[in-house]
Amino acid sequence: MGYQVSREAADRVFEQLGQDYDVFAPKVFAGEGCFSDTDVIRYGKVNTLDEIEWERRSDYSFKEVLLAVNETLFYFTENETTVPSCGEKKILIFLKSCDLHALKKLDTIYLENGPEDFYYKRLREKASFVLMGCSETCENGFCASMGTNRSEDYDLYLRLSGETVSIDCKDPDLQAYFEKEDGKACDVTPGYVTENAEKVTLPKNLSVDSFAKPIWEEYGSRCIGCGRCNFVCPTCTCFTMQDILYRDNENVGERRRVWASCQVDGYTEIAGGVDFRKTQGERMRFKVMHKIYDFEKRFGYPMCVGCGRCDTVCPEYISYASLIDKLAKEEA
Amino acid sequence: MKNEYIPFPSQVKEIIQHTDIEYTFRMSFSGDVKPGQFFEVSIPKYGEAPISVSGIGKDTIDLTIRKVGKVTNKIFGHYEGNTLLIRGPYGNGFDVEKFKGREVVVIAGGTGLSPVKGIVDYFARHPEDAVQTTLIAGFRSPGDILFKEDFKDWEKTIKVIKTVDSAPEGYDGLIGMVTKYIPDLPLTDIPNTVFITVGPPVMIKFTIMEILKRNVPEENIWISHERKMCCGLGKCGHCKMDGTYICLDGPVFNYAEGKDLID
Amino acid sequence: MGLDINTKKAKKNAFRIGKVRGEGASRIRVPGGYLKAEILGLVQEIAEKYGNGIVHLTTRQGFEIEGIRLEDMDAINEMLQPIIELLDINQENRGTGYPASGTRNVCACIGNNVCPFANYDTSQFAKRIEKEIFPNDLHFKIALTGCPNDCGKVRLHDFGIIGMTMPQYDPSRCVSCKACIKGCKSLSVDALRMENYKIIRDEEKCIGCGVCVTKCPTRAFTRSKKKYYKLTLMGRTGKRNPRLGEDFLLWTDEDTIVKIILNTYRFVKEYIDPKAPGGKEHIGYIIDRVGFAEYKKWALEGVGLLPETKMKECVYWNGVHFDR
Numbered sequence: 001m002g003y004q005v006s007r008e009a010a011d012r013v014f015e016q017l018g019q020d021y022d023v024f025a026p027k028v029f030a031g032e033g034c035f036s037d038t039d040v041i042r043y044g045k046v047n048t049l050d051e052i053e054w055e056r057r058s059d060y061s062f063k064e065v066l067l068a069v070n071e072t073l074f075y076f077t078e079n080e081t082t083v084p085s086c087g088e089k090k091i092l093i094f095l096k097s098c099d100l101h102a103l104k105k106l107d108t109i110y111l112e113n114g115p116e117d118f119y120y121k122r123l124r125e126k127a128s129f130v131l132m133g134c135s136e137t138c139e140n141g142f143c144a145s146m147g148t149n150r151s152e153d154y155d156l157y158l159r160l161s162g163e164t165v166s167i168d169c170k171d172p173d174l175q176a177y178f179e180k181e182d183g184k185a186c187d188v189t190p191g192y193v194t195e196n197a198e199k200v201t202l203p204k205n206l207s208v209d210s211f212a213k214p215i216w217e218e219y220g221s222r223c224i225g226c227g228r229c230n231f232v233c234p235t236c237t238c239f240t241m242q243d244i245l246y247r248d249n250e251n252v253g254e255r256r257r258v259w260a261s262c263q264v265d266g267y268t269e270i271a272g273g274v275d276f277r278k279t280q281g282e283r284m285r286f287k288v289m290h291k292i293y294d295f296e297k298r299f300g301y302p303m304c305v306g307c308g309r310c311d312t313v314c315p316e317y318i319s320y321a322s323l324i325d326k327l328a329k330e331e332a
Numbered sequence: 333m334k335n336e337y338i339p340f341p342s343q344v345k346e347i348i349q350h351t352d353i354e355y356t357f358r359m360s361f362s363g364d365v366k367p368g369q370f371f372e373v374s375i376p377k378y379g380e381a382p383i384s385v386s387g388i389g390k391d392t393i394d395l396t397i398r399k400v401g402k403v404t405n406k407i408f409g410h411y412e413g414n415t416l417l418i419r420g421p422y423g424n425g426f427d428v429e430k431f432k433g434r435e436v437v438v439i440a441g442g443t444g445l446s447p448v449k450g451i452v453d454y455f456a457r458h459p460e461d462a463v464q465t466t467l468i469a470g471f472r473s474p475g476d477i478l479f480k481e482d483f484k485d486w487e488k489t490i491k492v493i494k495t496v497d498s499a500p501e502g503y504d505g506l507i508g509m510v511t512k513y514i515p516d517l518p519l520t521d522i523p524n525t526v527f528i529t530v531g532p533p534v535m536i537k538f539t540i541m542e543i544l545k546r547n548v549p550e551e552n553i554w555i556s557h558e559r560k561m562c563c564g565l566g567k568c569g570h571c572k573m574d575g576t577y578i579c580l581d582g583p584v585f586n587y588a589e590g591k592d593l594i595d
Numbered sequence: 596m597g598l599d600i601n602t603k604k605a606k607k608n609a610f611r612i613g614k615v616r617g618e619g620a621s622r623i624r625v626p627g628g629y630l631k632a633e634i635l636g637l638v639q640e641i642a643e644k645y646g647n648g649i650v651h652l653t654t655r656q657g658f659e660i661e662g663i664r665l666e667d668m669d670a671i672n673e674m675l676q677p678i679i680e681l682l683d684i685n686q687e688n689r690g691t692g693y694p695a696s697g698t699r700n701v702c703a704c705i706g707n708n709v710c711p712f713a714n715y716d717t718s719q720f721a722k723r724i725e726k727e728i729f730p731n732d733l734h735f736k737i738a739l740t741g742c743p744n745d746c747g748k749v750r751l752h753d754f755g756i757i758g759m760t761m762p763q764y765d766p767s768r769c770v771s772c773k774a775c776i777k778g779c780k781s782l783s784v785d786a787l788r789m790e791n792y793k794i795i796r797d798e799e800k801c802i803g804c805g806v807c808v809t810k811c812p813t814r815a816f817t818r819s820k821k822k823y824y825k826l827t828l829m830g831r832t833g834k835r836n837p838r839l840g841e842d843f844l845l846w847t848d849e850d851t852i853v854k855i856i857l858n859t860y861r862f863v864k865e866y867i868d869p870k871a872p873g874g875k876e877h878i879g880y881i882i883d884r885v886g887f888a889e890y891k892k893w894a895l896e897g898v899g900l901l902p903e904t905k906m907k908e909c910v911y912w913n914g915v916h917f918d919r
């Protein structure tokens with residue numbers, strides 16, 4: 001059960017929300033794409049509904065709101081550490097269904113795999129999620145195949161249509177902001193796609209024997225190891241630790257964690273020069289098997305949400321979707 | 333809520349230099365710790381590194397650290413009395429109880445000796461707890477030999493084969509890979525013998541091939557996987573092999589389970 | 596009666612007088628080498644009706660319709676009219692063909708419509724320059740290229756325009772993957788290094804090619820909002836002293852380039868050798884004669900350079916000298 005308010009009323013509510021929440025949503029960053037005169041859609045702070053990109057899928061996912069690309073864990077002097085505080089405001093994140101499903105995978109790693117992660121948790125606890133519906137399938141997405149095309153786990157659903165805004169609110173805290181406005185009760189169901197152009201079947205009989213398949217080298221030989229697929233992925237969560245020593249005083253500095261990619265050189269390299277996965281083929285196999293095999297083996301559900309970003313971003317036109325579909329066909 | 337990333341200061345009680353680049357730091361630590369577990373150690377001017385516990389004393393732990401890159405001798409040689417920031421212990425470690433009352437063979441290569449040194453120490457101090465204990469320790473060259481003082485103690489109570497891959501002329505010790513000594517090991521009760529092997533991946537691979545040739549059951553073999561680890565907390569992803577996080581589920585594995593772990 | 600043709604007028608009207616008596620070629624300028632495909636059909640029609648069915652793709656990105664009879668020039672000019680209009684070429688009288696040919700077609704590489712390396716839309720800028728300078732009888736050669744790869748070979752022209760971007764670096768998005776450093780080293784000038792896990796760009800060395808931006812997997816490196824250009828001067832081919840154009844302005848903008856080109860026309864009018872054969876003297880030789888300092892004074896008349904622009908106070912050329 002939801003209701004409709006006027007666009008004006010929604011703008012007022014949004015302004016009110018801004019007092020208590022930092023709002024993050026996909027935004028168009030004009031001219032900041034990879035190539036000249038191209039844009040990039042990624043997450044940023046927004047102050048009005050107009051700043052939000054409602055239709056197109058973001059090139060980079062929402063994950064950077066909860067897991068900063070660079071996160072300072074603490075500042076240190078020789079023996080003391082200071083943890084940076086994180087703002088007072090609560091967080092509101094606009095996202096699409098595929099990304100809302102990805103949230104569960106982030107939670108799995110950061111809250112369930114080993115001890116709870118202090119930094120993730122302190123943001124996660126104050127984050128609420130606003131679902132943006134999808135009116136049509138995005139390029140390369142295969143959410144329907146992965147069952148991530150719908151989600152009910154939102155705190156708020158918003159749909160803009162001309163002068164009216166349809167709302168379905170499940171969170172009492174957020175509800176309070178809307179109650180001040182006159183709303184017309186009506187059924188509001190989030191828009192979702194039922195079919196994608198890409199249809200992907202997951203292989204069902206993968207095992208450690210699948211590690212020896214020639215397909216990994218086939219695709220690996222095309223890969224340049226840039227890591228774009230990992231960085232745009234809403235479920236990739238790896239990081240590397242970095243100690244920064246300040247130039248003017250080398251005994252003082254900070255420790256950061258920074259996004260890492262299993263496709264980029266150095267990911268498995270240890271002191272002494274041993275590198276456990278040297279070839280791009282091995283790295284490709286590691287990534288793909290994690291997404292569709294071993295994550296599920298450990299946690300009970302597959303990792304990939306089928307958002308298709310990795311396919312869209314790959315400069316070498318490697319289609320992960322096509323790769324896993326081929327794996328499934330090899331089984332048939 | 334506990335912030336697992338925050339290290340705590342630990343006092344450097346003593347520094348023992350083994351080679352030009354390898355040192356053992358004896359650090360203050362009170363708490364439960366097992367051989368094969370590791371600490372994340374903040375090495376000044378380098379960053380955090382996972383370091384296996386190479387000795388466990390009363391209120392101390394030993395951390396054997398290899399000096400790398402920009403880290404200078406100055407820091408390494410002159411840190412006694414100072415503190416280092418550490419966190420841990422992490423990982424499962426070896427359970428010495430499982431090895432008691434059996435023949436125990438420990439095969440270690442290079443710094444791989446660190447994680448098993450606690451086991452060797454234990455059986456060297458309590459030789460009666462094992463039917464027989466053998467250590468085969470391999471190093472690249474005589475200059476790379478670690479724990480020289482400890483070897484002298486061990487040789488008193490357990491069987492020790494200390495070998496180097498190659499040596500200059502005139503070296504009077506054993507020369508050869510660790511694998512060379514496995515076929516002729518005098519073992520009385522193979523189905524009851526425990527093998528523990530740690531070292532570089534290639535060494536582990538060939539060592540296990542030799543062990544299996546002697547019809548040792550897979551579940552009698554224990555290995556420890558050294559992998560890149562940034563967090564030790566199951567988050568950073570670097571140490572994962574298949575669905576297993578080495579930092580959480582390892583680094584010690586029974587070979588029957590660990591053999592399927594492919595990088 | 597013999598064929599009575601004013602060849603000077605015909606040449607100015609963009610016809611070539613060929614080696615076969617009574618025959619020539621019709622030259623069609625295509626600014627930026629950018630055209631709607633329908634123009635190809637119009638060119639074909641002329642070539643088949645008045646020419647020998649052959650069209651040469653010129654070195655300056657135009658068409659040259661071969662084997663036309665010189666007496667057909669007026670009829671051909673009629674047929675050229677839709678082409679001239681589709682390409683938006685400045686013209687004085689409709690149906691009379693091209694009003695000048697001294698200032699050559701403005702060439703461009705394919706630019707950022709297609710090429711991932713290009714830093715701007717080369718053909719659009721080429722068209723803007725064409726609108727500003729044509730028609731003109733003075734012998735000017737101008738070319739544009741999207742990036743310092745210089746596929747447009749702009750350094751062989753009087754004015755070479757090379758696209759640049761000022762890399763914008765957001766350290767908070769940088770993951771220290773070194774893709775930019777590797778890219779800059781292998782494809783460009785090795786102007787990047789890492790310190791404390793972040794990138795330091797050698798601003799003196801950086802040529803603004805944008806490789807770091809295309810290599811960056813996280814959008815830590817992006818292009819500047821403003822488009823920048825390098826302007827090279829007075830490259831040339833020819834018999835006496837062929838040479839590459841030399842850098843004059845780095846990190847300059849479109850307006851400045853257009854102003855300098857227009858100023859150069861004034862300079863040439865002032866200093867061109869009145870006895871030059873066919874009123875044609877390469878600008879470079881004029882500058883050689885009167886000195887770069889004098890040229891610079893004229894070129895920069897009324898020009899306000901951007902604060903970030905770097906200007907070469909003096910420009911020296913080498914090249915091959917066959918005249919000494």
